[in-house]
Amino acid sequence: MTTPTHSVELSGIVKRFGDFTAVERMDLSIEEGSFVTLLGPSGCGKTTTLRMIAGLLDPSEGDIRIRGRSVTAIPIHKRNLGLVFQNYALFPHKTIYDNVAFGLKYRDIPKSEIAGKVQRALDLVQLPDVGSRHPRQLSGGQQQRIALARAIVIEPDVLLLDEPLSALDANLREDMRVELKRIQAQLGITTIFVTHDQSEALAMSDTIVVMSNGHVEQVGGPEDVYVNPTSAFVARFLGNSNLLPARVGAREGDVVPVTVDGFGTIRLPASRCTAVGQSDRATLVVRSENLRLAGDDAPVPGDALALPADVTTVDYQGQAARYFVRIGDKTLQAVNAIEMHPHRQGARVKAIIRGRDCTLVPEERH
Amino acid sequence: MTERTARLRPWYLLSPALATITFLLVIPTCFILVYSFWLRTATGADQAGFYLSNWKEVLSDPFYRDILFSTLRIAAITTVICALTGYLPAYFIAMSESRHKSLMLLLVMLPFWISYIIRTMSWINILGTTGALNTLLIDLGIIDQPLSLLYNEPAVILGLVNFLLPFMVLNVYVSLEAIDRNLLDASRSLGASELQSFREVTLPLSLPGLAAGGLLCFVLSAGTYITPVILGGPRNAMFANLVFEAIITQLNWPLGSVLSILLLIVLGAIVILYNRLVGIGQFAKTFG
Ligand SMILES: Nc1ncnc2c1ncn2[C@@H]1O[C@H](COP(=O)(O)OP(=O)(O)OP(=O)(O)O)[C@@H](O)[C@H]1O
Ligand SMILES: [Mg+2]
Numbered sequence: 001m002t003t004p005t006h007s008v009e010l011s012g013i014v015k016r017f018g019d020f021t022a023v024e025r026m027d028l029s030i031e032e033g034s035f036v037t038l039l040g041p042s043g044c045g046k047t048t049t050l051r052m053i054a055g056l057l058d059p060s061e062g063d064i065r066i067r068g069r070s071v072t073a074i075p076i077h078k079r080n081l082g083l084v085f086q087n088y089a090l091f092p093h094k095t096i097y098d099n100v101a102f103g104l105k106y107r108d109i110p111k112s113e114i115a116g117k118v119q120r121a122l123d124l125v126q127l128p129d130v131g132s133r134h135p136r137q138l139s140g141g142q143q144q145r146i147a148l149a150r151a152i153v154i155e156p157d158v159l160l161l162d163e164p165l166s167a168l169d170a171n172l173r174e175d176m177r178v179e180l181k182r183i184q185a186q187l188g189i190t191t192i193f194v195t196h197d198q199s200e201a202l203a204m205s206d207t208i209v210v211m212s213n214g215h216v217e218q219v220g221g222p223e224d225v226y227v228n229p230t231s232a233f234v235a236r237f238l239g240n241s242n243l244l245p246a247r248v249g250a251r252e253g254d255v256v257p258v259t260v261d262g263f264g265t266i267r268l269p270a271s272r273c274t275a276v277g278q279s280d281r282a283t284l285v286v287r288s289e290n291l292r293l294a295g296d297d298a299p300v301p302g303d304a305l306a307l308p309a310d311v312t313t314v315d316y317q318g319q320a321a322r323y324f325v326r327i328g329d330k331t332l333q334a335v336n337a338i339e340m341h342p343h344r345q346g347a348r349v350k351a352i353i354r355g356r357d358c359t360l361v362p363e364e365r366h
Numbered sequence: 367m368t369e370r371t372a373r374l375r376p377w378y379l380l381s382p383a384l385a386t387i388t389f390l391l392v393i394p395t396c397f398i399l400v401y402s403f404w405l406r407t408a409t410g411a412d413q414a415g416f417y418l419s420n421w422k423e424v425l426s427d428p429f430y431r432d433i434l435f436s437t438l439r440i441a442a443i444t445t446v447i448c449a450l451t452g453y454l455p456a457y458f459i460a461m462s463e464s465r466h467k468s469l470m471l472l473l474v475m476l477p478f479w480i481s482y483i484i485r486t487m488s489w490i491n492i493l494g495t496t497g498a499l500n501t502l503l504i505d506l507g508i509i510d511q512p513l514s515l516l517y518n519e520p521a522v523i524l525g526l527v528n529f530l531l532p533f534m535v536l537n538v539y540v541s542l543e544a545i546d547r548n549l550l551d552a553s554r555s556l557g558a559s560e561l562q563s564f565r566e567v568t569l570p571l572s573l574p575g576l577a578a579g580g581l582l583c584f585v586l587s588a589g590t591y592i593t594p595v596i597l598g599g600p601r602n603a604m605f606a607n608l609v610f611e612a613i614i615t616q617l618n619w620p621l622g623s624v625l626s627i628l629l630l631i632v633l634g635a636i637v638i639l640y641n642r643l644v645g646i647g648q649f650a651k652t653f654g
Contacts, residue, residue, distance in 0.1 A: 054555060056551050077559050078557075082555070083556075085551075089548035091549060102556050102566070150556070154557065
């Protein structure tokens, strides 16, 4: 049977629209109280997955369990889930109070307690005095807070949010991010959050589920998926990486020698190569912040590869600069903090790659 | 652009419409209003002047009052039937995810391609003593003698519903179509069943369309003239038939003018009252 600590479990979920498979064989276990983000590019099936959990779409195959009980046969209105939409979806003909109280009407809650619950929800989203207004009299950010209040006031088993912040402008989005995370932590409510914005995902999540083309690419904590991508797709999608085709040598104790085509051999700790099996070919991921550019005379650490590089473009960003450098026949990206002066365009520098800063992932399929 | 031209701009843009309304509606109505105070002399000629005798006659004679009330009653019954029978197809089409949605809408509008008079007359072939329905019932042995289904009030109402239903369906359809589907998903996720979601979300949000369609049906049926002529009996005359009778048959322009203006005032008052109660303008603001 299922362990009770799992709030939501998807097993072998498939969703097909005609011939098109939007979600293929998805397995996912979500722990009680955690904040899980479905992250991926547009069209990868995030919304489809969320709608299946919500009961707005029926999976073509597979089973969905919420708190151990299979919900695939349970209609939406009996699932006790809180849903928040990108466009807020507040009832325009009802006051804010009636919007928030809406879900309470369908639960066995004494009338006398409804007002108190609504008020506590409005306090929680820091809009205690707007009960008598209509949705159109609130700003976008305020409307989204009310949508959140409406979803949490029913004390749902799971809170489902589909890009709730993407209709807000940049500043407001940052505030709402913090706010949402605070409310989620305070209530300890299991939350599934859909976004295609990696910084949102990294900032808010306990667990990130990176999706592409209807399947899960990687599941892990924010630091985990950022530092240890298991596929070229994840490395490319999160942050800024250089992907270098390479040949994997035989493991020597805790070290794996990796020969980057045209660059030479670099020694990686075996712990950075776990995503690659016995394969001969692989892709070396070098984050742009881990490609260090130094003067010609700078010392080179023992496990590092130092390559002569020509700076072709300098993109000055204040404390840091983004460089495009040519190494052999390749162009790589480096983001380095600026110590004294940025490197100049046209300068000849030394590009330093340390083995322990790199990750080896399976060769990209083309 | 100066503030003055900015302020005047709406008027420039409205001017073609205003000119049309003024020349084709306001001025003729003023003429009718003036006629209503003229006097019809014994010789049959109209005498210009300011006489209240026509007004006194119309307002004091229960004949006119009774026909006015029965006209309003027929219009109200027609409107209610249109609302009840028009909502369902509108709902079905709006909620349908079929690719043939526009075809379905086209079918709703199909009757407009056939002259209203022909559509009304075709009921004679269906409901007449030798019409389709009676023939069928006799052939099936359900009745011996043909039923008299025509030339009564239900036949008039049937003809009006047949004429006005598409107006209701289209109005309701437009307001249903405008409802954000996420609202229904939200309502369902909060615990409302499909029926409860309909009552709490879909129905209230489609009221503006229902109200607009209702008003249209009411005003059009209250002013109708052809349907009672074709499908009604001698006692089913409606108010517009009196106007026709006065002006065309009796050539009594002053009397016909009084009747026209009276109908205009009554319908205008109803529209204003209805707007206050149902608040069409208010609803429009909700979505503005
Ligand atoms: N009702 C549907 N019929 C057919 N195809 C659909 C339907 N809904 C979604 N799809 C397809 O399924 C795929 C996944 O859609 P989904 O909405 O889940 O993407 P998403 O990850 O949420 O993307 P976005 O970030 O753009 O919202 C898309 O290619 C989409 O075109
Ligand atoms: Mg989506």
